[in-house]
Amino acid sequence: MLGSFAVLRKQSLLGDAISHAALPGIAIAFLLTGAKDSNTLLLGALVSGLLGTFWIRGIIKKTHLKSDTALGLILSLFFGFGMLLLTFIQKQPNANQAGLDKYLFGQAATLLESDVWMMAIVTGICLFVLLLFWKEFKILLFDADYTKTLGFNTKIIDILITSFIVLAIVLGLQTVGVVLMSAMLLAPAAAARQWTNSLSIMVFLAALFGAFSGVFGTAISASQNNLSTGPVIVIVASVFVLFSFVFSPSRGLLFKQIRFIKNRRDLQLHKTLAFMYNIVESHENISHPHAIKILNNFQGYTKGTLQKLVSKNYVVLQGNMWSLTEDGFKTAANLYSQQTDNNE
Amino acid sequence: MKNKIAVKVDDLTVAYNYKPVLWDIDLEIPEGVLMAIVGPNGAGKSTLIKSILGILKPIAGSVTIYDKPYEKQRQLVAYVPQKGSVDWDFPTTALDVVKMGTYGSLGWIKRPGQKEKKAALEALEKVGMLPFKNRQISQLSGGQQQRIFLARALVQNAAIYFMDEPFQGVDATTEIAIINILKELRKAGKTVIVVHHDLQTVPEYFDWVTFLNVKKIATGPVKDIFNDDNLTKTYGINYKVSIQE
Ligand SMILES: Nc1ncnc2c1ncn2[C@@H]1O[C@H](COP(=O)(O)OP(=O)(O)OP(=O)(O)O)[C@@H](O)[C@H]1O
């Protein structure tokens, strides 16, 4: 759901950076408290995720590094540090580290009921805030400078959006894992974008795709004992994306191709009809027959188009002569005026 | 001389890196003028507008609108950004974009309602875009997108309008339609400031002009200061414009 905003911001890498940045937080939280319960660990993830994000912001603002570079830098820095800590923890004799690596690839099976409740509550809060500030989010994403001139404090809106993306990611860590989290964030949104041109529907669809991938993926991984949940969920989500790219009615590749071919065929037909109309127009009687040979002067003409015109009842053939029907004449005349209309 | 001063800029200096792109600009724009800002590419025209509107933070200087700091007068000012500054693939419709012009007066959280919709539709009508109101913005032509931006500013019902190249990539008919709207605004007592590139049309469209190239070269009534001397100073080459009376 919140992934929609990341996609529209063209900050797709951000999700990746945040989730990787969360890793050292988990490790540090474990080292400090020795706790294994997920709330403490996720709190650590939240803190280090936010830290990473605002660092990235700072780097982009203060230096002239491109945002990709800044993201990459923070991502590898935090992730490297996180892995280091994890290895360190594993070497500790007393540590019961078995729980930590589930954050790498995710293991929904280890979710407790309290975790699920926690997720539901936070999601609810996110949803509420999203609805509340819908107008502000929308205008900021579309035109940040203009939003400023209207008197909105764009920094606050910005921090709000970013915090929610971070929050969503951190919550998902336990199920999907650090490595694949960004895919989980972006895939549903990318798929949803294919189906709609409205922001609200896009966000709704993204949430739906996301939820479905989650449930379906978890179900599959639960039935096959040793599968990590994260990869399965992401694969399900990717299927959505693939499907959407090919089959979406307005933006999908398949329909684009079909529409293109159909348009081209229609155009051939119309051009031929227009050509005939020009010839016929110079005669008083519309249905005066003309030789088919004349049509050879027109380069777009084929036997196929002529047959089509006949089957549409625009043209009648008599031996090697043709004439326009009343219907065909009218259609052709309309075609003409339509074209001049469109030029306006 | 005209009456009140609508916009006053004092000692404005702006830099992106180390080198200032605007240097010590002093500018007074009288109320009710239709003013062109002219200057070569990179002269700092967009930067000037963005600094006046508080989008960019200047190194030094101040901006007042009707004798009060800009921050207190925001609702008097409307902005038409350069068209290339936003992502037109954003999932929204023409009407929705125009409605954004009402967000400022709505403030936080409150949603646009019937009244705002009506205002937006009227603005669309004014710029001749009513038939396209439900069109996805990515499916509009460049000139149509420009008109949507204009409509969005009109909805704000401001006293002062800043427009960054509203004629960029529009055809002759649209250009005339837009300039007529601007002249109407002036007739209603509004102040309109336009970044403009076509020097030939300056005398025909505008009554006030500012020459800018990092520094302010000149500002004043078109009939007094729009001459070869100032053009040469601004553009650096010998410029000859035949002024049609
Ligand atoms: N974001 C930025 N960072 C660094 N330098 C910038 C930035 N934006 C503009 N500049 C520089 O500032 C100077 C003024 O730019 P500005 O966009 O104000 O020019 P302009 O007069 O609007 O030009 P144009 O006619 O091409 O629109 C230019 O030299 C430009 O390279």
Ligand SMILES: [Mg+2]
């Ligand atoms: Mg510019």
